[in-house]
Structures are given as structure tokens and as C-alpha cells.
Amino acid sequence: MPAWLKDAVFYEIYPQSFYDTNGDGIGDIPGIEAKLDYVKSLGCNAIWLNPCFDSPFMDAGYDVRDYKKVAPRYGTNEDLERLFRTAHEKGIHIILDLVVGHTSDQHEWFLSSKDPDQNAYKNRYVWTDSVWNAPQEYKWERGLADRDGSYMVNFFSSQPALNYGFKEITYPEWQLPTDHPDCRATIEAVKDVVRFWLDRGADGFRVDMADSLVKNDDDKKSATSAIWREIRQMLDEEYPEAAFVSEWSYPELALNAGFHVDFVLEHGDNWYHALCRSGAWGPEGYDPIFKADGKADVTRNLAKMLKSIEFAQGKGYLSFITCNHDTPRLSALLAPSEIRLASAFLMLLPGVPFVYYGDEIGMRYQDGLRSKEGGYQRTGSRTPMQWAPGANLGFSTAPAEDLYIPVDPAADAPTVAAEENDPDSLLYLFRRVLAFRRKHEELHADGLLTPVFVEDGRYPFVFRRGHFLIAVNPTLKEGTAEIEGAQKGTLVFLAEGKPGKSMPAVEFADGKITLGPQVLAVFEVR
Secondary structure, three states: OOHHHHHOOEEEEOHHHOOOOOOOOOOOHHHHHHOHHHHHHHOOOEEEEOOOEEOOOOOOOOOOOEEEEEOOOOOOHHHHHHHHHHHHHOOOEEEEEEOOOEOOOOOHHHHHHOOOOOOOOOOOEOEOOOOOOOOOOOOEEOOOOOOOOOEEEOOOOOOEEEOOOEOOOOOOOOOOEOOOHHHHHHHHHHHHHHHHHHOOOOOEEEEOOOOOOOEOOOOOOHHHHHHHHHHHHHHHHHOOOOEEEEEOOOHHHHOOOOOOEEEOOOOOOOHHHHHHOOHHHOOOOOOOOOOOOOOOOHHHHHHHHHHHHHHHOOOOEEEEEOOOOOOOOHHHOOOHHHHHHHHHHHHHOOOEEEEEOOHHHOOOOOOOOOOOOOOHHHHHHOOOOOOOOOHHHHOOOOOHHHOOOOOOOOOOOOOHHHHOOOOOOHHHHHHHHHHHHHHOHHHOOOOOOEEEEOOOOOOOEEEEEOOEEEEEEOOOOOEEEEOOOOOOOEEEEEEEOOOOOOOOOEEEEOOEEEEOOOEEEEEEOO
């Protein structure tokens, strides 16, 4: 386990939307380097950089054309290596996005695989034995190559699936077992990409669609997990400080597959929904626990999360995210006062927090934007970072019509400059809570989140982390919680949903915690 992960707080940067230094309307790697001091000032000491490799950008870079070349619109390989060096000088680690379930249909591997003549890449992708064969249980494209066969795609039509074999062979005419030499060659190609960037200064990888490798795998993803354990072994032997983060959303499988951290997203009916993403963006029947109406079934909502945290002990970490490039920003789901409490709570949980760029200033989800590069509904979470009032909100000097995605047009669009020195701002709260987390080792990635007072319909709900009790009252009414085993505590951190108003009730005495409306309080108990 890389030692630096225990104290890591990641900042996710969507490169085309972060900061544009050359005025072409698209963010770039020199722009990220220029803003490293800001990232550090926030309290983040690690960066997850979304895909920055050469791509036709049919899916915003998640369709890689060349794994070993930085996309020219972002800069050069030398720019990325310099970013690594500068970040390291500032105490910041950088992990890259590893997209190896599929490539672009313009990747040289696929162009060779399409050729009807025999070559080393014939089986680098999943092909049937005839263009007329396209079993309905998979996604296929056909008639687009001279080769007589249909090829499987993972997501969009431009993303052919790399071939790691099939756990269960149902069509022996064209399906290969996982130990076939051509499937083994795919694994070795992934190792080669991993070594290439680690040798140049990267600190690890976040793996996209980590559970998608082997087809017809079983419920436990045993064949896919075996591949990741093999790559993890390579990392342990050759790059022991390299971080391995999965987009799996199933910690019980991902951590056993060798990942250090599982990146939990809204995949299926998992506990991530129940924190703050129910309703239109989550399963029916769950009310987010931070909604001020207090309707959430807190016990049920958090049961799976607590189980996952317990499972992770000694095996790895969970990740808790504010949102990311695939999910709506919290502004689409919660009111500003609710966002403040949700953000503070997420930063205090066990595991490795991830802050999506702009969430720290309350950037808004932009509904109804025209899709860009396969973004569709996701486009509204990918708008440019808002640095300062004025043209393009400080993101770029390009004409507004040349921007990759338009900036928030609202007159009151939040910006870093406007929140920088405002003690009541969301940015100020993020800095306070991350500084508090870093100061206390008990609040780092290790450890449990133990329920102390969690009763449906009763607020605040209270959890223990080491010597700290974290109490949250998201509702609009004052509430009291009875605490067993402690009569009093010292208030050491406070987050208010609506700061600047009259001071809400905050008290821990005589075995009871009392909190006014929309308050998160941390008490030290010794």
C-alpha cells in the first residue's frame, strides 16, 4: 500500500475545462501547472487527471488513440512530465486515467485488427467469425471493415472492446479463453502502458470501467480480478508507491482484485445514492440524508456504506467523491445549505476523498447544454472552471463562442476570486475542513465510522471516528441526540448550512448533543 494514500485528498481535473493558457478555448496541461498552488491551498495533495492522451474525442478522451502520446490540444509529453516534476516539488501526487477496457476505433491496434490479413493484432479486440454473427447479448458494430466479422464495443460505437478472453465460452467458433496467447498479449500491452507513464513520473492510475475486461465473467468477476491482481503484483514489485484506484463501485470485489482504492459511483443500487443523489438521479424510495426535509431513512441509507467501510479495513480504502465528470454536480440535487453539510461530511469520512474541480466553490450543474464530445447529460457537469468575474469567468482569453463548453452565464456565478477571502464561502469551508482532517491522524483514510446515535426520524445523527464525534443535523429544526458512554465533549469543528446568521445551538453536555438547524459539529471526547 503506498504510504501517501493514507493522507491523500484528491482533486479531479477535467483537463479541457480547467484553465486555458494559449487562448484556444480548451484547457491545457500548462494551465494545470499554473494552478498547482491553488490546488495545494485548497488542502488537496493529489490530482486525478482525466484522460489527456491522443484521441479523436468522440467520448471526451475516453476513446484513446495513442496511450503514449499526450493529446496535442493539451500539450506535449514533455509538458506532462514537467507537470509531474512541478507537482512533486509542491508535495502533490498525480494519477492518470487508465482506459483499457476499450480503445478508439482509430487506435493503430484496431486499424491492424480490422485488416482481413493475418497479423499480430487479429485478436487484440473481440471479433466474431462472420459479419453475419452478432449475438444479441453483446453490443456490436459490423460492415465497417473489410474483415469478415462483427466487433464488440463496450460503450459508444467508436470504442471497440479489447480482448481479454471469455470466462465462459458460449461460442467456441470465435471466443477465446483468458489464457489464450493473444489475450495474454493484451494484458502485457496494458503493463507496457503502465510502465511507460510511471517511468516518466506519474504516481499511479485511476482505472476506468475496471470490471469490464473479461467477458462472460462470473458474479464475482473472478477472471477480471485475476488480471488486476497480476498487474498489482507487478506494481508491488516494480513501483511500490504507485496508487491503483478502480472505478468499480463494489469495494468487496475491487479491493480483493488488488486495487488500493475503490472509486464508488452511482452504479446500481449502492450506498453512494443514499448520501445525496436520490430522486431524479438515483433509485426511487431513497431520500438523501442531507435534505432539509428530514425524510431520509438514515439507518437504511447508510447500512451498506458502513458495511463497505468495515470490509475495507486492512485491505484498502474507499473513495468518497463530491461528484465527477459523469455525475450531476450537487447543485442539481441539493440546496446550497445542504451542499455545505454534505461536502463537510464527505471530507470527514474514512477513506480517500475526491473533490471534483469547481465543487469547492459551488459550481452549478448546467442543465440543457448541447452535448459535447459524447457528454450528453454529463455535459452540464463539465463546464469551465470559474476563476474570476469577467470574460469567460477567467478560464480563457478566447472569444466566448470558441470555448469548448460555455461558462455559467448567470450574473451570480460563483468564482474563486469572489470566495477567496470570504469566511462564509463554500471555498473557505472546504479549506477549513481539509485542514482539520489533515491535522488529525484519526481522520485520515484508515479507521471505522461507528454509529453512536442513528435513529430514523431523529436528528442529529452521530458517528464516531477515534476520539471525535461527528454530529449532523440537516433539518430546519433543532434536535437532540442521547450519547451513551460520554457526558460531554469539546467543540473542535463547526460547519453551518447558512453561515453569517445568528449562532445556532451547538452543545454537548449531560450526555446529550443539541444542534440547531442545518449544522455539522465535531466534538472531541477523551
